[in-house]
Each structure stands twice: as C-alpha cells, then as structure tokens.
Amino acid sequence: MKIPQGFSMENKNRVCRLKKSLYGLKQASRNWYEKFTSSLLSQRFKQSKADHSLFTYKEENSFVAVLIYVDDVILVGNNLVKIQQTKKYLDKQFSIKDLGRLKYFLGIEVAKTSEGLVLSQRKFTLDILEDSGMMGCRPSSFLIESNLKLDKGEKENRVDATSYRRLIGRMLYLQVTRPDIAYAVNMLSQFVANPRKNHMDVANRVLCYLKGTVGQGILLPRAGEPVLTAYCDADWLGCPYSRRSRTGYLLLLGGAPISWKSKKQSLVSRSSAEAEYRAMASTVSEILWVRWLLKDLQIS
Template identity: 75%
Template sequence: MIVILIYVDDVIVSGNCLTKIQETKKQLDKEFSIKDLGSLKYFLGIEVAKTKDGLVLSQRKYTLDILEDRGKLGSKPSSFPIEQGLKLDKGENEACVDASQYRRLAGRLLYLQATRPDITYSVNILSQFIADPRSNHLEAVNCVLGYLKATPGQGILLSRAGDPVLTAYCDSDWLGCPYTRRSRTGYFLLLGGTPISWRTKKQSIVSRAETEYRAMATTFSEIIWVRWLLKELQIHISSPTPLFYDNQVARHIANNPVFHERTKHVEMDCYFVRERVESKEIVPMNTSSKMQVVDLLTKGLTG
C-alpha cells in the first residue's frame, strides 16, 4: 500500500514496501518532473526526526523564529502557557495595542498547535480578541511566548511500539467564557498512545445544562471520522473505542433509554450518542478528574 500526502506542490510518499515507493516516485517524476528530497526531514514548517522509538514531530525552528521576531529570545522562561484561573475579558478599560502585530502573532501561534497541544487552550482564548486587542491580552501572549522559550523543541512522538488502539478523552468547561457564558468543548484522541487529533472550541449556544453531553457528542463525531480514515488506510479497529470522561451524569444519560424533562434540549445528541454506543463502535468509560488528560484543552493548568 502506498499513501501520498499532498499540499499544493509539497508531497510525502509513504507505504509498507520500499520498492513500490521507489516505483511510485519514478512514475510521478515521469509525469510531473518532481524533485526527490530523500527521507522526510522537514514538511510545511514541521521538523521530522527519526529515533529508535519512532518519529518525532516538532516545530523548533518555527518557534525560535517567532521568539526572535518578537525579541523574546532572551526573555524569562515560564513553566506554564497561561495563568491558572485567568479569565480574560474584552479589557475595554485597558490600553490599546498594535492590532496588526497581535493578529500576526496569533496566526503564527495557531499554526504552532500542529505539534503543540499544550498551547491549544491558551491560543484559543487569545484568538478571541484579534478584532480589538488590549494590553492585558498582549501580557497573556507574552506568557505563552515565555512558555515557548522554556520548551522550544517540544513535540509529538509517533511511536513504533504499541498496537493501533484508538483512545479518546473529552471534557467541557461549564460557562467558561466570562462574557458570552458559553461552555467550552475539548477532546483528545490518541492512536497507540500517540496524540493524533485534539480540539478546544466554545459551544455554539449557551447551555443551561448537559454541556458534558454536548462535548461527548462532538467527540463521537471525531471518533467516527478517524475510525473511517483508519479503515481507508487498511488499519482495522475491531474493538470499540473507549471514550474517557469524568462526568457520571453524561454516562448515565448515554446508557439510559428514558428521556427526562431536563435532557429534552439535547435529545438529538442523545440519540446520536446512543446509536454509536449500541453499535459497539464507542464505549463510554469513566475516569477520575485527576486522570482527565483533556483538562489541558479546557482550562489553564499550573507548571
């Protein structure tokens, strides 16, 4: 099997047979006149390093370029990207800052999330203020830069070891946004222990209750899509995907066929989740709050 990943005119060719890979590249070169750069080392700003444990993906050079551009190479490092419990508002009483520079920096940090799930929550919070950034927002950005200064080479290990077992975590931060009062959904998917998909996003409406259930339904959609993609790549997952979360109420709703008055506003999500539970594609699992990995995406954590 040969897999080709294409972004405009940048191409990665992979597969399970080196001979077939070489034949594929020759055929592509005959048709399009390609330039073979050899083994994968750099792709769209992402550095790839081979180790005995697998492939390490990082954006060290990209991170250092951001720090240099902002004059933060000599800044004081920080052990966390955002202060715990910090609730940023619009800062209408704070001084204005250069909006174009703030937007440029926010955009660069958005792309850095490709290998840095540890800054996803912080960047999501800071991206809300690109229309009218204030000094308090810039201070929070500088905290992220201080964290990057301390961890410029942090990345993701695509491990050789372990079976291709898909595992998921999800959580929500109830009424987490201080000025819209919308809750935040976060999910985290791992394949064989390697992070492959993560997201944090404000929910589209203000929920009176069951924000955990909305988060769970969103995570179910992502799991189904990833399972389909793995099937296309001939990676067959026969066992149900465990979904871990620390909310007992959501688990009971998922397994209880009776709708109560307080859950009617999420009835569609309930049916969607139950169908997938009954088909044994996904199995809801409970985990303790201390072991909830996806807290990384729904709240500011300490060092």
C-alpha cells in the first residue's frame, strides 16, 4: 500500500492499519474464505476433507450440502426449512442474492426433466463458435480422423499463438460437460507454445463437430443404483515425438459420467503392460477420492 495523496510526509514512518479486508488485496481471498468457512462451521456444518469447498450438515433425517466457488454458492438438501435458515444466515453475514432454483452455474446450464438433471454448456459452445468465426461452418459428424497422430509440424506455417491458446483454453473448460472431446483437446493442448497450421486445422475440425452437437451434455438420471463403475485404458507410445503413452479413464455413478480424464503419462513406459498399469494406478487414485467425496454426501 502507498501513502494516500495529501498525507503529510512528516508522518512517513507511520503505517495503515487494515480494519476490513479490501477487495483486490492479495490477502482478500484468504480472509473471505476464512470468514465463510467459520460462518458455516458455527452453524454445525462440517467441511469435507476430500474437497475443502464442500460443507455438509447432517442431523437425524435432515441433510444439506453447500458448495462454494469464490462467491458463487449452491445449496442442496432434503430439508427446505434448513436450507432457508442457511440462506437467511448467509444473507445476514454477507448480503447474498438468492437466484432461486439452480439453472446456471459457472457457465453450466442445468435443466430439470422428468428423467433427471441435464448439464450442458450450449451458450458457452455458441460463444466459442462465434468468437472463432466458425458459426457458419458445416457441421461434422465425427470429431477427428481415426488414428490421427499430430507432430510438431515444423514444416507447416505458423499461426497466431494468442488466438490458438485462447481457443484451447476455452475448449479445456468445455470438457466439464463434454467428455467426448477430452482426448482431442488434450492432444491439441500440447502445441500451445508453438502452434502450426496443421494444429489449427484439427482444432477447426473439433469446432465443426461442436457445431453439430451444440446442445449435447450429461444426463444425471433420477433413478439408478448408486454403483460406482470405472473404465481405464492406455495407448502405448501414443505421442510420436515424446514416446510417452496416454492415460484415459471414465467413472460412472449409476450409469452417469461424473469424472474423466485424458492425459499424457509423465514417464516413457517400457512396455504396453507398464502403460496399462500406470493408467490403472491413476484410475484407482481417482476412485478413492470419489469414494471419500461420496461418503461426505451420505452415499455408500
């Protein structure tokens, strides 16, 4: 902090005492998190050890969960009275704005149907197409060519790195509800440092696929057994120039996808069996974390 204008320089050895956390200071986010956490803990909420942004309340047959992302909060539960009490308490502490039933959260659209909840990013997808100038492109029925292996393309022409990075960054967030593009986006994100024309052509192909599947998302069914199922795989020496394999896994809860990843392994595997075991180890780690999370949500 600097001395305010008009303050006498004779008092230059004095300091300012901070009585209230100011927005924009480096300690503001930490103070906000501490105050929000202490406020919920005082209302007998418990903080999840698997995810520190999740708070749960359990008393007899009542259950309420609070999920926070910076200053955006979701409240769910089976006791409307407790939910309303929590809202009033938070409004007294922070002066919140109640947006009603969950419809839109961090760019994710939530639609309630008779079969369950549908999560999609339709508006976000249209924004990507419009920002990239691909709104009038011809839709593609498939994502990328089969067995496509991208290299550095050193003989190809360079493209604008800033626009390429912006596009890949937005696609990375689009994976939140689109596990079908995870592999292609992971492959394209390897070349953000020095993108070439062949990389941009594949990225535009992904945009053409998105144009034909704008409203596609995830269905979280109302009915279904809470059974956790996991699938994993690895492609041995999938990257042509680093010779590293790629891990892919998918976790389903009651038939609905809840976690997925496509990522290049950190080391070069010396056999296909080693690549598969590395993929299984990553999957088991994710399974253990999801089980801890489900335990906090009272799901066995």
